[in-house]
Amino acid sequence: xxxxxxxxxxxxxxxxxxxxxxxxNTTLDLVEPIAEYKIYVSEKLQQLVTDTKAFTDAIKAxxxxxxxxxxxxxxxSYEAIEPIAELFSDLDAAIDSRADDYENGEKNPEFPGFHRxxxxxxxxxxxxxxxxIADKLLADVTLLHQRITDMALPPEKVVGGAAALMEEVAxxxxxxxxxxxxxxxxxxxxxxxxxxxxIFILVRPLIEKNDPAFVKxxxxxxxxxxxxxxxxxxxxxxxxxxxxxxxDRKVLASAVNTLAEDLATLRGKxxxx
Amino acid sequence: xxxxxxxLPPRSRERRHFLLGMGAAAGGALAAPAALAATQANAQTxxxxxxxxxQHHVTDAPTGDASTEGRWPFYxxxxxxxxxxxxxxxxxxxxxxxxxxPKDLEGLFRMLTERLAFLTxxxxxxxxxxxxxxxxxxxxxxxxxxxxxxATVSVGASLFDSRDWLKPLKPRHLQRMTRFxxxxxxxxxxxxxxxxQFCANRPDTNIHALRDxxxxxxxxxxxxxxxxxxxxVIPPRPDGRxxxxxxFLGFRDGSANPDAGDRALMQRILWIDGxxxxxxWAERGTYxxxxxxxxxxxxxxxxxxxxxxRIMGRRKSSGAPFTGTTEFDAPHYAGDPHGTVTAxxxxxxLANPRTTGSEKNLIxxxxxxxxxxxxxxxxxxxxxxxxxxxxxxxAGFITVQRRLDGEPLEEYLKPIGGGYFFVLPGAREPGDYxxxxxxEAVRAGNASPT
Numbered sequence: 001x002x003x004x005x006x007x008x009x010x011x012x013x014x015x016x017x018x019x020x021x022x023x024x025n026t027t028l029d030l031v032e033p034i035a036e037y038k039i040y041v042s043e044k045l046q047q048l049v050t051d052t053k054a055f056t057d058a059i060k061a062x063x064x065x066x067x068x069x070x071x072x073x074x075x076x077s078y079e080a081i082e083p084i085a086e087l088f089s090d091l092d093a094a095i096d097s098r099a100d101d102y103e104n105g106e107k108n109p110e111f112p113g114f115h116r117x118x119x120x121x122x123x124x125x126x127x128x129x130x131x132x133i134a135d136k137l138l139a140d141v142t143l144l145h146q147r148i149t150d151m152a153l154p155p156e157k158v159v160g161g162a163a164a165l166m167e168e169v170a171x172x173x174x175x176x177x178x179x180x181x182x183x184x185x186x187x188x189x190x191x192x193x194x195x196x197x198x199i200f201i202l203v204r205p206l207i208e209k210n211d212p213a214f215v216k217x218x219x220x221x222x223x224x225x226x227x228x229x230x231x232x233x234x235x236x237x238x239x240x241x242x243x244x245x246x247x248d249r250k251v252l253a254s255a256v257n258t259l260a261e262d263l264a265t266l267r268g269k270x271x272x273x
Numbered sequence: 274x275x276x277x278x279x280x281l282p283p284r285s286r287e288r289r290h291f292l293l294g295m296g297a298a299a300g301g302a303l304a305a306p307a308a309l310a311a312t313q314a315n316a317q318t319x320x321x322x323x324x325x326x327x328q329h330h331v332t333d334a335p336t337g338d339a340s341t342e343g344r345w346p347f348y349x350x351x352x353x354x355x356x357x358x359x360x361x362x363x364x365x366x367x368x369x370x371x372x373x374x375p376k377d378l379e380g381l382f383r384m385l386t387e388r389l390a391f392l393t394x395x396x397x398x399x400x401x402x403x404x405x406x407x408x409x410x411x412x413x414x415x416x417x418x419x420x421x422x423x424a425t426v427s428v429g430a431s432l433f434d435s436r437d438w439l440k441p442l443k444p445r446h447l448q449r450m451t452r453f454x455x456x457x458x459x460x461x462x463x464x465x466x467x468x469x470q471f472c473a474n475r476p477d478t479n480i481h482a483l484r485d486x487x488x489x490x491x492x493x494x495x496x497x498x499x500x501x502x503x504x505x506v507i508p509p510r511p512d513g514r515x516x517x518x519x520x521f522l523g524f525r526d527g528s529a530n531p532d533a534g535d536r537a538l539m540q541r542i543l544w545i546d547g548x549x550x551x552x553x554w555a556e557r558g559t560y561x562x563x564x565x566x567x568x569x570x571x572x573x574x575x576x577x578x579x580x581x582x583r584i585m586g587r588r589k590s591s592g593a594p595f596t597g598t599t600e601f602d603a604p605h606y607a608g609d610p611h612g613t614v615t616a617x618x619x620x621x622x623l624a625n626p627r628t629t630g631s632e633k634n635l636i637x638x639x640x641x642x643x644x645x646x647x648x649x650x651x652x653x654x655x656x657x658x659x660x661x662x663x664x665x666x667x668a669g670f671i672t673v674q675r676r677l678d679g680e681p682l683e684e685y686l687k688p689i690g691g692g693y694f695f696v697l698p699g700a701r702e703p704g705d706y707x708x709x710x711x712x713e714a715v716r717a718g719n720a721s722p723t
Binding site: 089093098100101102103104110163167170171172173174175177253257260261264267268273 | 452454456457458459460463569571572575576577579580648649650651652679683
């Protein structure tokens with residue numbers, strides 16, 4: 001771990017060295033949080049590859065129940081680092097696109113990835129025909145891991161990722177349209193919020209002194225989200241999205257939009273372009 | 274018959290048009306509304322050659338018009354609504370066609386032409402026995418005012434593909450719109466056998482026209498989808514300049530549009546002639562690409578201004594490129610090969626790189642902003658009803674969009690609908706009808722290109 005940390009710092013220093021912001025103290029202060037974030041991303045990606053292997057093995061073994069039980073937990077690591085994964089839009093589309101992205105939806109043979117598998121498992125209650133899609137998903141996830149391991153994370157993308165995660169939830173997740181067959185959306189939410197909060201926590205010491213009111217407001221909203229989601233905890237995971245009450249959905253929607261507004265200022269507050 | 278040269282729209286919205294004196298007659302846009310209407314009514318017969326160096330951009334912001342009496346000529350070599358200045362309200366309505374035989378199709382085209390000729394020129398619908406439903410919806414009052422309505426009729430690939438007798442006559446680039454990488458196309462708002470673009474000063478005029486066509490032709494046209502849009506009316510500045518209207522991202526849209534008043538240019542980028550390998554019936558037509566492009570406006574509004582400008586390649590406030598001071602200055606990329614001034618993946622640079630050869634990809638854009646309510650997630654469903662015209666769909670919109678695939682702006686956009694259509698040649702005079710050359714080609718069994 002220690003060695004990995006040093007390598008990450010070195011990689012980041014070399015990226016920052018080539019940019020104009022390197023002169024700014026705030027940006028130098030970001031070296032450590034971003035190096036730590038890179039480790040977080042690496043761990044999530046390793047977890048994602050391991051979990052996806054188990055999930056796709058279950059599909060290829062024709063074990064519908066096991067595959068269903070592994071679907072939501074497998075996705076959580078992806079959801080936590082989605083803004084970084086989206087730096088590779090080809091892979092993001094292959095891994096996590098939805099039926100709406102294709103004309104004629106589920107009937108379209110181009111529809112790939114997690115949600116295509118979800119559709120087969122829940123709507124058809126079967127693994128028939130899913131093996132090639134499972135193989136492709138595992139290959140794509142593995143490739144994503146490689147590509148991100150090899151790259152230096154752009155600071156503005158890391159810091160911007162806190163808000164980007166909230167934008168994703170606000171725009172196309174809060175309605176429960178992401179995991180529309182399995183209704184495991186609350187697991188995804190948890191992954192998205194955790195990923196966003198992680199970034200916030202990492203850079204928080206850099207802004208706390210100058211802007212304690214901002215830090216408190218953001219932390220309070222993350223708390224609101226945490227306590228609201230906790231009501232739906234079930235075992236290691238979460239209840240079905242169907243169980244989310246209208247009132248709690250509104251509380252989450254309001255918190256997520258407020259977080260999106262506030263976290264959108266994070267880059268600027270840290271002097272990033 | 275009026276020659277095509279007389280069909281240019283009045284230069285009422287000339288860009289960079291500086292009045293020499295407040296009383297100057299040349300300032301159509303600044304003239305009293307009644308006078309403006311009169312000039313538009315007489316557009317066919319007046320010689321309105323403008324000052325050298327003035328430009329007419331269809332995407333200039335509409336300047337407002339208190340009168341509803343303005344009208345654009347319906348008959349002519351080319352259909353109206355393409356190089357006509359864009360008014361405040363637009364609508365696309367896409368239909369499926371009920372026509373089993375060439376005779377059915379001719380009947381449809383004749384009837385549609387008759388309705389549109391009436392609606393665009395205005396008049397009094399017949400008074401019927403009050404025991405009967407009225408002939409007209411009445412939403413514009415007992416007399417239908419033209420209100421600068423234009424109606425532009427185009428045909429989709431499906432019209433040809435589903436009819437053996439039409440198949441051989443399909444324009445060579447006409448095709449069903451397929452998914453680009455950032456698209457999430459909703460089949461319910463895509464494609465169609467026929468599309469009609471209605472544009473007018475007021476949205477009610479477009480709605481009235483659509484309701485008229487639907488009421489009069491239920492046996493021939495089945496509405497498939499429609500999308501309305503608008504552009505803000507901006508009074509000209511004191512110096513007479515007219516700005517480009519802004520889209521819902523807050524940026525000026527259309528600053529670099531080709532000059533629609535330049536006949537030679539329009540002939541080159543818009544109109545089909547005998548040299549393009551198209552079926553002879555298609556001459557004087559043009560291709561139309563329609564895209565309903567949702568904008569994630571909440572997210573955009575939460576994006577740093579500097580990043581918004583980098584993504585677009587223009588200053589938000591003025592619309593100027595980074596190498597200029599006004600929106601009308603052309604961006605210069607020659608001294609910026611690495612994108613240090615204007616990013617290589619900035620929207621305007623990808624859309625039109627201004628390199629040798631890229632002039633072949635010029636398109637005439639004529640979009641409207643749309644606002645449709647609220648999404649399932651509680652966000653605003655709004656964006657751009659993108660409409661563009663070009664003589665070669667492949668070299669035009671499709672090539673430009675392929676260059677834009679993967680652009681940073683994609684994070685804030687989601688194309689969800691639209692389609693590709695071919696705009697029929699104009700109906701030349703009363704008695705002629707839209708689609709005549711196609712119907713005659715079917716009858717002649719003559720499918721060979723010119």
